[in-house]
Amino acid sequence: MNSTPAFDSNILRVKVKKRIGEFDLDVSFMARQGVTALFGRSGSGKTTLINLITGLSVPDWGRIEIDNRILCDTDKHIFLTPEKRSIGFVSQEGDLFPHLTVKGNIEFACRFGKGTGFHIPIKEVIELLDLGFLLGRWPNTLSGGEKQRTAIARALLSHPRILVMDEPLASLDASHKSQILPYIERLRDEFMLPIIYVSHDMEEVVRLADTMVLLDQGKNSATGLVEEIMSRADLRPLTGRHEASSVINVIVSQQDEFFKLTQLSFFGGKLWIPFVDVPLGTETRMRVRARDVLLSLTRPKGTSILNILPATVKEIITGNGPQAELVLDLGALLIASVTKKSISNMKLEPGTKVYAMIKAAAITHRALGLGGLRSRRN
Amino acid sequence: MLSLNGFEIEALRLSLKVALWSVSLSLPVGFGVAWILARKHFPGKILLDGLVHLPLILPPVVIGYLLLVLLGRQGIIGKWLFDVFNISVAFTWRGAAISASVMAFPLMVRAIRLSLDAIDPKLENIGRTLGAGPFLVFLTVTLPLAAPGIISGAILAFARSIGEFGATITFVSNIPGATQTLPLALYNLLQIPGGEQGALRLVILSIILAASALIASELLARRLKK
Numbered sequence: 001m002n003s004t005p006a007f008d009s010n011i012l013r014v015k016v017k018k019r020i021g022e023f024d025l026d027v028s029f030m031a032r033q034g035v036t037a038l039f040g041r042s043g044s045g046k047t048t049l050i051n052l053i054t055g056l057s058v059p060d061w062g063r064i065e066i067d068n069r070i071l072c073d074t075d076k077h078i079f080l081t082p083e084k085r086s087i088g089f090v091s092q093e094g095d096l097f098p099h100l101t102v103k104g105n106i107e108f109a110c111r112f113g114k115g116t117g118f119h120i121p122i123k124e125v126i127e128l129l130d131l132g133f134l135l136g137r138w139p140n141t142l143s144g145g146e147k148q149r150t151a152i153a154r155a156l157l158s159h160p161r162i163l164v165m166d167e168p169l170a171s172l173d174a175s176h177k178s179q180i181l182p183y184i185e186r187l188r189d190e191f192m193l194p195i196i197y198v199s200h201d202m203e204e205v206v207r208l209a210d211t212m213v214l215l216d217q218g219k220n221s222a223t224g225l226v227e228e229i230m231s232r233a234d235l236r237p238l239t240g241r242h243e244a245s246s247v248i249n250v251i252v253s254q255q256d257e258f259f260k261l262t263q264l265s266f267f268g269g270k271l272w273i274p275f276v277d278v279p280l281g282t283e284t285r286m287r288v289r290a291r292d293v294l295l296s297l298t299r300p301k302g303t304s305i306l307n308i309l310p311a312t313v314k315e316i317i318t319g320n321g322p323q324a325e326l327v328l329d330l331g332a333l334l335i336a337s338v339t340k341k342s343i344s345n346m347k348l349e350p351g352t353k354v355y356a357m358i359k360a361a362a363i364t365h366r367a368l369g370l371g372g373l374r375s376r377r378n
Numbered sequence: 379m380l381s382l383n384g385f386e387i388e389a390l391r392l393s394l395k396v397a398l399w400s401v402s403l404s405l406p407v408g409f410g411v412a413w414i415l416a417r418k419h420f421p422g423k424i425l426l427d428g429l430v431h432l433p434l435i436l437p438p439v440v441i442g443y444l445l446l447v448l449l450g451r452q453g454i455i456g457k458w459l460f461d462v463f464n465i466s467v468a469f470t471w472r473g474a475a476i477s478a479s480v481m482a483f484p485l486m487v488r489a490i491r492l493s494l495d496a497i498d499p500k501l502e503n504i505g506r507t508l509g510a511g512p513f514l515v516f517l518t519v520t521l522p523l524a525a526p527g528i529i530s531g532a533i534l535a536f537a538r539s540i541g542e543f544g545a546t547i548t549f550v551s552n553i554p555g556a557t558q559t560l561p562l563a564l565y566n567l568l569q570i571p572g573g574e575q576g577a578l579r580l581v582i583l584s585i586i587l588a589a590s591a592l593i594a595s596e597l598l599a600r601r602l603k604k
Contacts, residue, residue, distance in 0.1 A: 081506065081511070089508075112518075
């Protein structure tokens with residue numbers, strides 16, 4: 001599935017097996033520049049995999065490389081301990097040293113971090129994560145978000161080649177989450193730091209990641225671009241049954257100041273969403289929930305819905321419930337959730353021409369990769 | 379009333395000396411044992427755990443007697459120590475320090491082990507990923523985090539050593555100037571008719587010492603918790 005570039009631009013290569021009790025982990029994946037999400041439910045083996053990558057545990061069999069530097073190779077009996085791997089690690093709780101202040105925590109990394117990767121001056125890191133006024137504070141007086149910012153700064157200052165983040169936002173509430181996300185995006189976009197991002201939250205993944213490794217019961221069931229994985233019907237049970245949605249790459253093509261609307265263009269059409277204050281030409285990614293897509297056999301007239309897009313039914317996926325999911329081809333792939341009864345009434349089948357309708361208001365700020373503030377690399 | 383007489387000063391000086399040596403002896407060993415009990419898993423662990431706690435549950439006289447058997451001039455280790463190094467511990471202040479450290483050992487180990495158990499291993503792991511090797515992580519993460527337990531263990535052991543009586547009198551007897559610590563001196567006074575006045579002074583002295591140790595431990599723990 002992964003579109004392989006002409007040259008090998010992989011930074012991290014992982015191929016590992018480990019058995020813990022009854023649980024078998026058998027994963028291989030590669031990560032390039034940008035954010036690679038390890039996505040899976042709890043118990044899918046994410047943390048086990050992370051421990052193998054950071055060197056906190058030893059695989060039964062396997063090989064891990066960064067930039068062709070071997071971190072671990074069981075066949076050759078090579079195993080670099082965590083301190084020699086140049087991997088910056090941010091854990092779920094932040095895990096700041098309670099006996100050190102914020103300053104002490106980040107200086108710890110400066111003192112011992114002899115990583116071979118990114119060297120960002122401490123002043124710049126403090127500024128980047130807005131830690132200036134927190135330096136003298138003790139960890140137990142910090143909010144969850146402040147702790148995570150300190151933990152990220154600490155990981156950055158160990159001169160990592162890559163950053164591994166194990167559900168860094170999982171223990172934060174929604175408002176703190178949205179405060180931290182922009183910091184991570186800046187690491188990705190300004191410092192070009194490759195990030196392995198572990199998460200079970202699809203919104204975070206869609207917003208941050210380019211590539212996605214889908215983990216299920218210790219195996220990687222799929223690896224590929226986020227939008228590819230999201231549109232694959234066979235992976236729907238893993239990517240989220242309840243919130244089936246499609247991800248479409250879009251570009252900001254028009255701003256309507258009068259009606260306070262923004263137009264997004266994508267391969268196969270255009271649509272209007274509530275105004276986002278970003279320059280024209282900004283590229284980003286849009287997530288459309290399947291339940292926000294309505295279908296009609298004829299072009300609807302006299303409707304309040306702004307976005308009406310002609311499409312062809314590509315695939316119909318039915319489950320046990322009353323709902324079914326339709327994969328629509330409109331240039332890009334769009335997923336719609338409709339009742340089985342409607343499918344029967346409308347005589348929908350692969351090849352049927354339909355009109356897909358999406359309410360402008362359904363595309364919230366959160367459904368866009370940072371409201372589009374992202375400049376595409378590649 | 380406020381000034382101490384020679385007899386009391388001698389007992390106090392000896393008590394402090396014995397207690398300090400007792401703590402210095404049992405601290406490194408106690409830390410090692412606490413570390414093994416907190417971090418290692420091996421078949422005989424319960425046995426070691428039980429052995430460490432023996433002084434807490436056995437009558438002190440039994441410990442004193444066992445020490446005499448092992449370390450006395452004719453004892454298994456004592457004979458060897460005397461023959462090879464010309465060191466004798468029986469009936470000297472050194473023996474008093476040893477019996478005090480044995481009696482205080484379980485308290486020391488418990489306090490340190492509790493503090494080691496309370497350290498989240500994730501913090502040590504983070505230290506490793508940040509570039510510090512195992513020994514540096516031990517020095518910069520484990521030790522500072524265990525410090526409150528180590529200090530309270532040391533102070534508890536100190537207080538216990540000051541108060542040690544049964545094992546000491548059995549092992550090294552009650553020799554003024556050599557092994558007669560505060561409790562032994564107190565015991566001695568109680569055996570003499572008319573010694574109650576002197577005994578009372580020693581009682582007060584003991585209370586002051588014990589209370590200061592407790593307060594010191596509390597203050598240090600609070601400071602470290604900050």
